[in-house]
Amino acid sequence: MNNIKVTKEGNLETTLRGKEVLSIPTLNKGVAFSAEERKSLGLDGLLPPTILSLDEQAKRAYEQFQAQPDRLRQNVYLNDLQNRNEVLFFKLLQNHLREMLPVVYTPTVGEAIQEYSHEYRRPQGIYLSIDNVEGIEEAFENLHATAGDIDLIVATDSESILGIGDWGVGGINIAIGKLAVYTAAAGIDPSRVIPVVLDVGTNNEKLLNDPLYIGNRHERIQGERYEAFIDAYVKAALKYFPKALLHWEDLGNKNARNIMKKYNHEILTFNDDIQGTGAITLAGVLAAMKKTGASIKDQRVVVFGAGSAGIGIADQIRDTMVLAGLSEEEANKAFYTMDYRGLLVEGMENILDFQEPYLRTAEEIKDWKRDENGQIPFIEVIRQAKPTILIGTSGQSGAFSEEIVKEMAKHVERPVIMPMSNPTPLAEAVPSDLFKWTDGKVLVATGSPFDNVEYNGVSHEIGQSNNAFAFPGLGLGSIVVEAKVITPAMFAATADAIAESVDFETPGSGLLPSMSDLQEVSIKVAIAVAETAIKEGVANRIPENVEQAVLDAMWKPQYKQVVAK
Numbered sequence: 001m002n003n004i005k006v007t008k009e010g011n012l013e014t015t016l017r018g019k020e021v022l023s024i025p026t027l028n029k030g031v032a033f034s035a036e037e038r039k040s041l042g043l044d045g046l047l048p049p050t051i052l053s054l055d056e057q058a059k060r061a062y063e064q065f066q067a068q069p070d071r072l073r074q075n076v077y078l079n080d081l082q083n084r085n086e087v088l089f090f091k092l093l094q095n096h097l098r099e100m101l102p103v104v105y106t107p108t109v110g111e112a113i114q115e116y117s118h119e120y121r122r123p124q125g126i127y128l129s130i131d132n133v134e135g136i137e138e139a140f141e142n143l144h145a146t147a148g149d150i151d152l153i154v155a156t157d158s159e160s161i162l163g164i165g166d167w168g169v170g171g172i173n174i175a176i177g178k179l180a181v182y183t184a185a186a187g188i189d190p191s192r193v194i195p196v197v198l199d200v201g202t203n204n205e206k207l208l209n210d211p212l213y214i215g216n217r218h219e220r221i222q223g224e225r226y227e228a229f230i231d232a233y234v235k236a237a238l239k240y241f242p243k244a245l246l247h248w249e250d251l252g253n254k255n256a257r258n259i260m261k262k263y264n265h266e267i268l269t270f271n272d273d274i275q276g277t278g279a280i281t282l283a284g285v286l287a288a289m290k291k292t293g294a295s296i297k298d299q300r301v302v303v304f305g306a307g308s309a310g311i312g313i314a315d316q317i318r319d320t321m322v323l324a325g326l327s328e329e330e331a332n333k334a335f336y337t338m339d340y341r342g343l344l345v346e347g348m349e350n351i352l353d354f355q356e357p358y359l360r361t362a363e364e365i366k367d368w369k370r371d372e373n374g375q376i377p378f379i380e381v382i383r384q385a386k387p388t389i390l391i392g393t394s395g396q397s398g399a400f401s402e403e404i405v406k407e408m409a410k411h412v413e414r415p416v417i418m419p420m421s422n423p424t425p426l427a428e429a430v431p432s433d434l435f436k437w438t439d440g441k442v443l444v445a446t447g448s449p450f451d452n453v454e455y456n457g458v459s460h461e462i463g464q465s466n467n468a469f470a471f472p473g474l475g476l477g478s479i480v481v482e483a484k485v486i487t488p489a490m491f492a493a494t495a496d497a498i499a500e501s502v503d504f505e506t507p508g509s510g511l512l513p514s515m516s517d518l519q520e521v522s523i524k525v526a527i528a529v530a531e532t533a534i535k536e537g538v539a540n541r542i543p544e545n546v547e548q549a550v551l552d553a554m555w556k557p558q559y560k561q562v563v564a565k
């Protein structure tokens with residue numbers, strides 16, 4: 001912002017005074033302002049007299065957090081804190097990452113999104129409306145930021161929020177949640193990011209009928225008007241912030257793929273649900289191969305839920321199989337993809353273009369049992385395909401039933417099962433059941449956090465197969481080398497770096513690293529991504545020492561001295 005500058009010495013310099021200083025979350029330190037700052041910034045008498053340190057404030061904030069009656073209230077509390085004092089919010093989050101990540105991110109962010117219009121207190125980020133395409137540039141203009149000020153923009157149109165569907169303007173909270181993870185995990189400077197909601201209306205009747213709903217109160221606009229709106233957003237974002245990474249979140253799967261096709265080869269951008277999720281799941285699969293000694297070339301994979309995440313995952317595992325020596329055709333044949341109609345087979349109606357590589361032929365399944373609708377049900381797919389890996393990206397709570405899991409376990413020594421759907425209540429299975437139904441043989445990772453499972457005297461940590469392990473480091477690495485685009489090799493490097501961080505020694509360790517190591521893992525990912533970008537020739541900036549450049553770029557939750565200008 002024009003009235004706040006970072007000086008050469010690393011101080012914050014501002015022309016603002018008094019209450020204005022206290023109202024800007026990037027500037028505000030509350031009772032941590034020193035006597036000198038209070039004097040020069042016109043804060044004397046506006047604050048209680050005692051000065052506390054950041055650590056002391058964080059202790060008090062933690063007490064306040066703990067006093068909240070439930071997770072949603074904790075989310076609202078933290079959001080409020082972020083809007084008051086950014087450094088304190090991130091300090092608290094860093095101190096209690098494992099405990100608070102599920103509050104600012106999945107699962108609780110899902111509740112906060114649903115309650116957005118009722119819990120609304122202050123705007124955060126920018127709200128772009130399809131009914132005012134001409135206003136997009138003005139919205140960016142109103143941020144009063146200059147070209148070099150922004151590194152990252154996370155945008156959603158809220159059509160497919162986690163597994164809970166269309167939540168209109170409230171989807172901005174997923175962009176805010178993802179950005180909090182970027183900062184907590186990879187030290188992306190929170191003053192250099194923008195959450196964006198692309199409000200194209202909503203098909204959610206509950207919102208349309210809610211008198212307090214604060215988004216566009218009409219049906220979702222699709223087709224040419226939608227595309228023009230998206231294009232206007234991309235153009236405006238890059239006009240004002242030419243180096244910014246554009247992250248797409250929770251779009252409907254058709255739009256998500258179209259946007260990827262249109263922009264991914266041209267600008268620095270990626271789709272988190274398709275590509276970030278592909279990378280983290282591939283990491284889990286690679287770790288499973290290492291734990292069992294199996295080869296990725298020999299896997300048979302059932303993808304239950306062939307949408308954005310499901311096919312994004314299939315694509316990245318398939319590409320890795322090809323690198324390991326299979327032909328593309330052989331690799332495609334390792335997959336059995338399913339949607340709400342059962343197994344996807346050639347000739348079915350309404351097949352989406354990104355699902356096509358994985359369709360089974362009529363010949364292959366001619367002897368498979370069909371249900372009364374002529375479709376091939378889940379249990380038959382498991383019986384016939386004998387998968388070694390089962391991925392859940394359907395948003396269908398409990399779909400991995402005892403019958404399904406026991407059938408799978410009949411055919412494979414160590415079944416790899418990943419119920420990836422978020423938030424927690426939508427998981428296809430809960431880990432404790434998976435241990436029980438497979439006599440403890442399962443290798444499991446889930447999308448949302450789950451407690452350890454005690455089985456046969458060992459406490460098993462449940463790895464979180466969530467793109468939160470992928471996007472922060474991917475973003476940081478790309479930003480540090482000013483990548484022109486994100487290449488497939490950069491996603492592969494992300495997966496490798498995560499898989500290498502898995503604990504293969506400790507009994508009961510998870511299939512993915514522990515969330516407590518999120519920052520360490522994200523740094524490794526960032527270094528690997530930056531190095532790969534340089535190797536691939538897509539880096540605009542080549543630091544002498546990549547590791548140092550990554551570490552230097554990381555923002556830390558510490559107060560800067562605020563000086564009056």
Ligand SMILES: NC(=O)C1=CN([C@@H]2O[C@H](COP(=O)(O)OP(=O)(O)OC[C@H]3O[C@@H](n4cnc5c(N)ncnc54)[C@H](O)[C@@H]3O)[C@@H](O)[C@H]2O)C=CC1
Nearest residue numbers: 162163253305306307308309339340394421422447466467
């Ligand atoms: N763990 C992670 O990092 C991530 C998890 N996800 C989760 O994956 C789930 C799906 O998300 P998206 O791929 O974005 O949605 P999507 O709508 O693109 O895909 C969902 C797919 O599930 C299918 N489906 C619906 N009902 C089904 C049923 N009864 N049986 C089989 N398939 C069924 C749909 O036809 C569709 O193909 C969500 O719960 C989301 O939270 C998504 C992205 C990342």
Ligand SMILES: CC(=O)C(=O)O
Nearest residue numbers: 161162163273422467
């Ligand atoms: C984690 C995530 O991106 C999702 O569930 O949509």
Ligand SMILES: [Mg+2]
Nearest residue numbers: 162249250273
């Ligand atoms: Mg998502």
